[in-house]
Amino acid sequence: MELVNITKTFHSAQGQTEVLKGINLTIEDGEFVTLLGASGCGKTTLLRIIAGLEEADTGSIILDGKDITALEPYKRDVNMIFQNYALFPHMTVEENIGYGLKLKKVPKAIQHKKVEEMLALVQLEGYGKRYPDKLSGGQKQRVAxxxxxxxxxxxxxxxxxxxxxxxKLRRQMQLELKRLQRKLGITFIYITHDQEEAINMSDKIAVMHEGVFEQVGTPNEVYYEPKTSYVASFVGDANLLRIDGELYALRAEDIQIQEGSHCTHKAKVLEKSFAGGQLRILLELSDGQQVTASRFGIDYDLKEGEVTQIGWSRAQKIK
Amino acid sequence: MAGAGRRKSNNWALVAPLYLFTILFVGLPLIYMVYLSFMSRAKVWGFTNDFTLQNYLQILEPIYMSTFGTSLKLAVLTTAIVTLIGYPFGYFMARLGAKAKRLMMIGIMIPFWTSSLVRLNGWIIVFRSNGVLDKLLMWIGLTDEPLKLLYSYPAVVFGMVYALCPFMMLSVYSSAEKLDWRLLEAASDLGAGRARAFFDIAFPLTMPGLMSGIVLTFIPSMGLFFVADILGGSKVVLIGNVIQEQMTKGRNLPFAAALSVVLMLMTSCMLGLYRKICGNWKGLD
Incomplete structure (x- = not known):
């Protein structure tokens, strides 16, 4: 699938909002792609455009070599899972799942068989006759x-x-979705604002900010080699440090404190906090810039107010 | 324990006025009406306490049966037209923006602030011979002479539809308002065209509104005698008109009561049917 130069502007009484400013993306078959960004960055709009629920102002969507930009949503080989699941409340689980096949006029017997297969796939055997309001959130998710x-x-x-x-359920479903995706080999385009979720699941992450892709790359690239300050701070909460007029992204776990000869920067410990399995230490450099370092374990023999030497093994130069 | 007891008695004190009101103004009159329907007509005015089935037997006379028939037909026709106009109106109104919705709502509500008698009399000016409508049609050149629209069956149907449409619109609107439009998107995403998505998803989910709209239209349209009176003249006689005539000019209170009881039973059957249909609806709310 290919997205070519997609733009979208919403018009309202308050004026115009340019939601998408020229989106280009190539997605390989069977790839798990995540659009990662804060709310309002345009990721949902982009997804709705791919689904055909919204029309792009310019640009085109190519699927399998065919331009599907102008196709009605029901004619696209693309399906969507909605944020609130959008299960039909007046249909049973079976009827909900079988709806797409019913529309395609698939024979009843085959419909039934496939619905059963699907129920087994999402581990909901025996739930077919229930109505959605009798399901838990996780079960609704599986039905969707x-x-x-x-x-x-x-x-x-x-x-x-x-x-x-x-x-807890989210972690479990992450694994399950990933398992399903590998098993079926279907291309997933996944939206989230949770960077951990994105890194966990994706083959490719597109970090979106104010209607443009700030960076597209593998989870490793996006995490360790952020190209912009936005990516660095949004993904994994990196420290941004200005050294000799250049901006660097510095991961909390890459900062060393009093470990070897490269710890040449003088820093004062401002604050220590325990964040579940990790100790986070806020340090102030001599020029007033602040960085956060992290350590495993709960204790560290530095006291607040103490002055020490720090260094880092890796720093990514960014724009 | 004592506290719970007191709370219960307090509840009674709160609910009692409601019961009292219902017994006084609904229950007793109803019993009185049923009682009256089995009594005999007095020579000049009122009734005598002599039990009889004569009133009910009289209803079986062809003239009254056919009046029930006419009323029923008119009610069905009115309800059908009101549904055809009111359902799409209410449905699309629910899809409008907040501001447009408010405007529409005001548009529907304003006529309610005027007496319906006054509004119906207004239509006389429009429909009468050489009235506003005739003049307009002749001016355009569609007709050459007055159409004599007033005091006709269509005029009565028009009046009924006019009076009852808002109930259907508001009833469907309140139902469609609650509809989650993303369900339609989901249907379309799964392969349903617009019409298909509407009939599979939106229509069943707005069914409660449609059904209550039908009840709110059908039941009054059996009894709105003044519409037939004002726009139908003496040409269209409905069961409501007969009841009114029997009470006033006919001075036959027991017979009027018997007619009312039968009318009430008919509408109750309608309500029962409604309950049955809606009771079968699963997975709503």
């Missing part, structure tokens, strides 16, 4: 996934699908 996957789309779009689940 099954309802989309039964159509065997070329591309599955997921709009913050785990946003409404609690942390």
């Amino acid at each position: 996934i099954a309802r989309a996957l039964i159509n065997e789309p070329k591309v599955l779009l997921l709009d913050e699908p785990l946003g409404a689940l609690d942390l």
Whole structure:
């Protein structure tokens, strides 16, 4: 799939908002791509344009060599999983999942068989006769996934699908989604504002900010080699440090304190805080810039107010 | 324990006025009406306490049966037209922006602030021979002479539809307002065209609004005698008109009561049917 120079501007009484400012992206078959960005960065709009629920002002969407830009949503080989699941409340789980096949006039027996397969795939055997309001959040999520996957789309779009689940369930569903995606080999375009989720699951991450891609790359690249200050601070909360007029991104875990000869920068410990498995230490350099270092374990023999020497093994120069 | 007891008695004190009101103004009159329907007509005015089935037997006479028939037909026709106008109106109103919605709502509500009698009399000016509508049609050149629209069956149907449309619009609107439009997007994403998505998703989910709209239209349209009176003259006689005539000019209170009881039973059946249909609806709310 290819997105070529997509733009979109919303008009309202308050004026115009340029939501997408020329989006270009190439997605390989079977790739797990995440659009990562804060709310309001335009990622949902982009997803809705790919689904056909919104029309782009300019640009085109190419799927399998065919231009699908002008196709109605129901004619696209693309399915979407909505943020609130959008399950049909007046249909049972079975009817919800089988809806796409019913529309394609697939024979009843085959419909039934495939629905059963899907229920097994998302581990909801025996739930077919229930109505959505009798399901938990995680179960609704699985039904939504099954309802989309039964159509065997070329591309599955997921709009913050785990946003409404609690942390534990979210972690579990992350693994499950990834497992499903590998098993089925379907291209996933996944939206989230959670950088940990993005790094966990994706083959490729596109960091989006104010309607443009700040950086597109593998989780490693985006995490360790951020190209812009936005990417550096949004993904993994890096320290931004100005040294000799140049800007560097510095990961908290890459900062060493009193470890060897390269720790040449004098710094004062301002604050220590324990953040679940990690100790975070706020330090002030002699020129007033502040950095956060992290350490595993709960204790560290530095006291607040103490002056020490720090250094770093890796710093990424950014724009 | 004592506290719970007191709370219960307090509840009673709060609810009692409601019961009292219902018993006084709904229950007792109803019983009185049923009682009356089995009594005999007095020679000059009122009734005598002689039990009879004569009133109900009289209803079986062809003239009254056909009046019930006419009323029922008119009510069905009115409800059908009101549904065809009111459903799309209410549905699309729910899809408008907040500001447009408010404007529409005001537009629907303003006529309610005027007496419906006054509004219906206004239509006389429009419909009568050489009235506003005739003059307009002749001016455009569609007709050469007055159409004599007033005091006709269509005029009565028009009046009924006019009077009852807002109920359907508001009822469907309140139902469509609650509809999650993303469900339609989901249907379309799964392969449904616009029409298909509407009939599979939006229509069933707005069914409660449609059904209550039908009840709110059908039941009054059985009894709105003054519409037939004002716009139908003596040409269209509905069961409501007969009841009114029997009470006033006919001075036959027991017979009027019997007619009312039958009318009430018919509308109750309608309500029962509504309950049954809506009771079968699953997965809503």
